[in-house]
Amino acid sequence: KAGVTQTPRYLIKTRGQQVTLSCSPISGHRSVSWYQQTPGQGLQFLFEYFSETQRNKGNFPGRFSGRQFSNSRSEMNVSTLELGDSALYLCASSLESGGRNTEAFFGQGTRLTVV
């Protein structure tokens, strides 16, 4: 079974621009979550989608948004980029949103650098 696929792997953007990151979950997984990883803040939850609906949202400004498509693929968008948005963005998929089969399987991440 193919793992979680994130594209692109690396991205350099300028302050004020917007960016869209893509995530393809493991086949059959309907829950997709996004996390931001930085040296200072560690791993922080952004949001979770299940069956095209946002189930949970972390404490990030409205510039961060996401969506999930009917095939469970997900995109994350950050508008009006700031230098502090530079991070590794990780997508994770799991079989269920709740219940016991909720271990998350992570992609390799997208390294976003804002200059």
Place this chain on the structure above:
Amino acid sequence: AQSVAQPEDQVNVAEGNPLTVKCTYSVSGNPYLFWYVQYPNRGLQFLLKYITGDNLVKGSYGFEAEFNKSQTSFHLKKPSALVSDSALYFCAVRPTAGRRALTFGSGTRLQVQP
């Protein structure tokens, strides 16, 4: 609110010796607990989980973890460390009910010396 503490930024151990990476948690109600490993420039790789039942959980690559409810701990262990185990290890928790998001600890860097 839930939280995870990994008190050691780094753990050093000699190859062949047993290793322990510590984790304590705080959560309302019963927890689901997880351990992940991260190699340089890679995503997180799932090692093991505690859902319910036996307090000793076995996972991938010879790792195991012991759930201790009274001490709210979930320490990661391995009987004999390998140099290839050197990586960044994260403990994570989420409640069995309510908010589904994982809360991660700050990570512990494991360095296994030959």
